[in-house]
Amino acid sequence: MFDVTIIGAGVIGNSIARELCKYRLNVCVIEKDPDVGNGTSKANSAIVHAGFDAKPGTLKGRLNSEGNKMFDELSEELDFPFKRIGSLVVCFEKSGIENLEKLKKQGIENGVPGLEILDADKVKKMEPNLSDNVEAALYAPTGGIVCPYEMTIALAENAFTNGVKFKLNTRVTSIVKNSGRYLIKTDRGDVESKIVVNAAGVFSDEINNMVSDKKLNIIPRKGEYCLFDKSVGDIVSRTIFQLPTKLGKGVLVTPTVDGNLLIGPDAEDIDDKEDLNTTDKGLNFIISKASLSVKKLPMRQVITSFSGLRAHGTGDFVIGEAEDAENFINAAGIESPGLSSSPAIAAVIRDIIIDKLKPGKNSEFNPIRKGIPKFREMTNEERKKLIAEDPKYGRIICRCETVTEGEIVNAIKRPLGARSVDGVKKRTRAGMGRCQGGFCGPRVVQILARELNISPEEVTKSGKDSNLLVGKDKENVPA
Amino acid sequence: MQEYDVVIIGGGPAGLAAAVSVKEEGIDNILILERENQLGGILNQCIHNGFGLHIFKEELTGPEYAQRFIDKVKSMDIPYKLNTMVLDLSKDKVITAVNEEDGILEIKAKSIILSMGCRERPRGAINIPGSRCAGIYTAGSAQKFVNVEGYMPGKEVVILGSGDIGLIMARRMTLEGAKVKAVVELLPYSSGLKRNIVQCLDDFNIPLKLSHTVVNIKGKERVEGVTIAKVDKNRKPVKGTEEYIPCDTLLLSVGLLPENELSRKAEVKLSNITGGPVVDESLETNIDGMFACGNVLHVHDLVDNVTMESVNAGKSAAKYVKGKRFDGNKIEVLAVDGVRYTVPQYINPENVEKFIDIRFRVGNVFKDSFISVYFDDVREMHIKKRILTPGEMQDVKLTRKLLDKYPNCKTITVKVEGK
Numbered sequence: 001m002f003d004v005t006i007i008g009a010g011v012i013g014n015s016i017a018r019e020l021c022k023y024r025l026n027v028c029v030i031e032k033d034p035d036v037g038n039g040t041s042k043a044n045s046a047i048v049h050a051g052f053d054a055k056p057g058t059l060k061g062r063l064n065s066e067g068n069k070m071f072d073e074l075s076e077e078l079d080f081p082f083k084r085i086g087s088l089v090v091c092f093e094k095s096g097i098e099n100l101e102k103l104k105k106q107g108i109e110n111g112v113p114g115l116e117i118l119d120a121d122k123v124k125k126m127e128p129n130l131s132d133n134v135e136a137a138l139y140a141p142t143g144g145i146v147c148p149y150e151m152t153i154a155l156a157e158n159a160f161t162n163g164v165k166f167k168l169n170t171r172v173t174s175i176v177k178n179s180g181r182y183l184i185k186t187d188r189g190d191v192e193s194k195i196v197v198n199a200a201g202v203f204s205d206e207i208n209n210m211v212s213d214k215k216l217n218i219i220p221r222k223g224e225y226c227l228f229d230k231s232v233g234d235i236v237s238r239t240i241f242q243l244p245t246k247l248g249k250g251v252l253v254t255p256t257v258d259g260n261l262l263i264g265p266d267a268e269d270i271d272d273k274e275d276l277n278t279t280d281k282g283l284n285f286i287i288s289k290a291s292l293s294v295k296k297l298p299m300r301q302v303i304t305s306f307s308g309l310r311a312h313g314t315g316d317f318v319i320g321e322a323e324d325a326e327n328f329i330n331a332a333g334i335e336s337p338g339l340s341s342s343p344a345i346a347a348v349i350r351d352i353i354i355d356k357l358k359p360g361k362n363s364e365f366n367p368i369r370k371g372i373p374k375f376r377e378m379t380n381e382e383r384k385k386l387i388a389e390d391p392k393y394g395r396i397i398c399r400c401e402t403v404t405e406g407e408i409v410n411a412i413k414r415p416l417g418a419r420s421v422d423g424v425k426k427r428t429r430a431g432m433g434r435c436q437g438g439f440c441g442p443r444v445v446q447i448l449a450r451e452l453n454i455s456p457e458e459v460t461k462s463g464k465d466s467n468l469l470v471g472k473d474k475e476n477v478p479a
Numbered sequence: 480m481q482e483y484d485v486v487i488i489g490g491g492p493a494g495l496a497a498a499v500s501v502k503e504e505g506i507d508n509i510l511i512l513e514r515e516n517q518l519g520g521i522l523n524q525c526i527h528n529g530f531g532l533h534i535f536k537e538e539l540t541g542p543e544y545a546q547r548f549i550d551k552v553k554s555m556d557i558p559y560k561l562n563t564m565v566l567d568l569s570k571d572k573v574i575t576a577v578n579e580e581d582g583i584l585e586i587k588a589k590s591i592i593l594s595m596g597c598r599e600r601p602r603g604a605i606n607i608p609g610s611r612c613a614g615i616y617t618a619g620s621a622q623k624f625v626n627v628e629g630y631m632p633g634k635e636v637v638i639l640g641s642g643d644i645g646l647i648m649a650r651r652m653t654l655e656g657a658k659v660k661a662v663v664e665l666l667p668y669s670s671g672l673k674r675n676i677v678q679c680l681d682d683f684n685i686p687l688k689l690s691h692t693v694v695n696i697k698g699k700e701r702v703e704g705v706t707i708a709k710v711d712k713n714r715k716p717v718k719g720t721e722e723y724i725p726c727d728t729l730l731l732s733v734g735l736l737p738e739n740e741l742s743r744k745a746e747v748k749l750s751n752i753t754g755g756p757v758v759d760e761s762l763e764t765n766i767d768g769m770f771a772c773g774n775v776l777h778v779h780d781l782v783d784n785v786t787m788e789s790v791n792a793g794k795s796a797a798k799y800v801k802g803k804r805f806d807g808n809k810i811e812v813l814a815v816d817g818v819r820y821t822v823p824q825y826i827n828p829e830n831v832e833k834f835i836d837i838r839f840r841v842g843n844v845f846k847d848s849f850i851s852v853y854f855d856d857v858r859e860m861h862i863k864k865r866i867l868t869p870g871e872m873q874d875v876k877l878t879r880k881l882l883d884k885y886p887n888c889k890t891i892t893v894k895v896e897g898k
Binding site for chain 2: 305394464
């Protein structure tokens with residue numbers, strides 16, 4: 001029996017889980033996927049928005065600017081990459097300046113500091129590679145970039161070490177109310193809980209609708225992205241947005257915290273909540289749109305493309321107890337700016353739960369999580385010391401991203417450790433570079449097999465049936 | 480900081496041949512740095528035969544070919560470090576490397592030979608839309624799984640790209656029990672060697688779909704199939720020509736890229752066309768004393784050519800250390816009219832002993848044409864070629880005698896000419 005069960009181990013679910021660790025509560029997180037941060041939290045723009053996009057008075061408007069302010073401390077405590085590089089909303093026509101002014105006004109009402117409209121000259125000085133057609137821009141110094149999956153993993157690890165139980169690979173099939181408690185039925189047994197928090201991302205409507213008659217309808221909205229090689233990661237040094245259209249914030253061009261260049265997303269409403277296919281149409285769209293912002297988009301330097309789904313359709317975020325279901329608390333419909341708002345959303349949900357259960361403070365809460373040592377970012381002196389302690393840090397496995405065997409073993413052995421090639425990739429960047437795992441893929445498979453004491457054939461790309469190898473040589477040769 | 484006369488970065492076929500050559504020239508204070516756990520480079524996973532026809536006049540497998548050079552390196556007591564990755568290279572020829580035993584190594588070299596090889600272009604480089612599930616491999620990683628580790632990456636396979644690795648893997652996967660359903664090639668011709676098309680596809684009845692590409696990959700957790708389509712002359716898919724092929728594996732053999740990350744750090748000037756350093760007759764880069772050979776310089780078809788090129792790089796590095804190389808007076812070599820590039824791009828005739836090989840590729844298929852070499856405006860060579868394809872590297876030999884005939888020559892031009 002848990003005090004609180006959170007459904008969904010994305011950035012929202014884990015942010016809430018970690019907040020609840022600060023109190024004496026028995027908390028469980030249920031996740032259908034084999035790893036945390038596998039849905040929307042894995043594939044998005046990786047932006048911490050300043051907070052001028054949403055209408056004042058909305059949850060999006062308030063929680064974005066509040067959340068933004070919480071990132072410095074959070075990234076410090078949890079050792080995940082976050083950089084406050086600032087952002088520019090550019091417009092290509094003089095008539096757009098009026099809309100920039102509106103955005104600025106909106107931002108000020110939302111509590112965003114430092115907003116400034118810059119003329120073309122100033123913009124070009126800041127970002128010389130932007131298109132000559134840029135007429136003006138709204139500059140937001142508090143805009144930032146983050147590694148969303150590392151942030152999610154960091155939150156989860158910290159929650160785990162502070163006592164939260166994680167049930168991965170576990171799909172919720174129904175929720176029934178039973179004498180004041182919730183019985184959550186899953187494909188791997190039942191879980192009983194006083195309070196249920198719905199942080200199920202694109203599935204948050206289905207979870208809500210199991211309990212509440214106030215039905216939600218989430219439309220998975222697909223966004224596609226192209227990621228470029230680090231050699232062109234400095235084409236822009238801030239996040240470059242285009243003036244929003246009714247389909248969203250438009251296509252952005254941004255450096256990532258790891259030094260790549262990212263463009264995207266488009267916005268395509270789809271039916272299938274697991275359809276992560278990229279499409280010719282989507283990729284062509286983002287490439288042509290991004291080319292409006294930047295003078296010469298180095299298309300030969302694209303190293304991969306991907307897509308992510310946002311939980312669209314509820315208008316504003318749906319946060320709070322369902323009207324007709326006591327102790328069932330939604331954190332649903334969290335689309336952009338969900339990542340930016342996540343720390344503030346977690347605080348809101350935490351307060352609701354504290355108000356209900358009135359738990360005491362957890363004096364043993366440890367807010368600090370140390371990430372995997374990043375060999376590529378160290379000085380040679382630090383490297384020497386690390387290798388002296390563990391020689392595995394002297395063996396490079398991923399050449400492109402300079403990831404050592406020590407880091408990969410660490411990723412597997414740590415709390416909620418990696419169980420698949422993608423799990424290793426998200427935690428260490430092995431396979432994320434320009435060769436996309438061409439060289440290190442087979443070696444990562446070997447290391448996973450060795451550390452998990454399984455055969456290479458059992459190693460998967462991302463859990464379930466995503467096995468990479470299908471048998472031994474000659475097994476299927478006809479006799 | 481350790482000091483060496485010559486450090487060779489990369490212990491594959493290029494690095495090994497270069498190292499042997501340096502040693503044969505009487506330079507002893509040398510070191511090979513290899514990132515893998517054995518010498519030999521990519522040859523170790525190329526277990527098919529056909530290597531060494533030019534150098535050894537016999538058909539060796541990749542590991543056998545490599546072993547000949549590994550044996551030489553060992554018998555000549557040439558020092559090497561395995562599992563050692565070079566992290567940084569400066570234009571002052573200071574190397575920072577790492578391995579488990581030494582930790583961080585700092586090495587100063589009088590001369591450096593770049594022989595880091597090349598890597599495969601990944602899926603992202605060609606932006607194939609569709610699922611990102613398991614079952615999509617570069618042909619080289621599949622080759623490593625099958626040939627080195629003994630595991631099959633799939634049962635029903637489509638291969639995109641008819642370069643040599645793609646062709647070789649079509650045969651290998653078939654021999655190991657997989658069904659190769661098609662090899663799909665964007666271009667109207669294969670970029671692989673003719674003999675590989677015959678021996679790897681035709682002999683196994685594997686269809687080669689020219690002017691086709693993969694337009695979608697289907698699958699949730701593992702590949703379930705791919706859609707291929709014809710492409711027009713601009714290489715764009717033609718609507719209505721789509722064909723779905725069920726399969727569990729897609730292998731990509733869509734080109735190789737010289738691995739010049741370190742060269743960039745050392746401010747080595749690179750060619751936009753080859754992706755490798757711009758070099759002179761001695762295979763010296765713009766950085767004094769830094770030489771390049773093998774696939775890091777330009778992607779080869781035949782390891783025999785890599786070996787010959789690398790011997791030249793080794794000799795040049797030795798000469799450099801001994802102070803016997805001449806600077807200045809460089810003739811520019813131009814690639815025009817169907818010739819995509821040449822290596823080298825500059826020649827100083829004073830450094831040419833008997834002859835120099837100009838290696839190059841053409842940009843298209845040419846039938847019954849001529850390769851011509853002009854010394855300024857004078858056509859000195861006019862060689863009949865029945866067929867020229869981008870897949871087969873060409874070369875012309877310029878003798879020292881010929882170079883001496885034109886002491887004031889400014890440019891040498893290599894071109895394809897009709898009748």
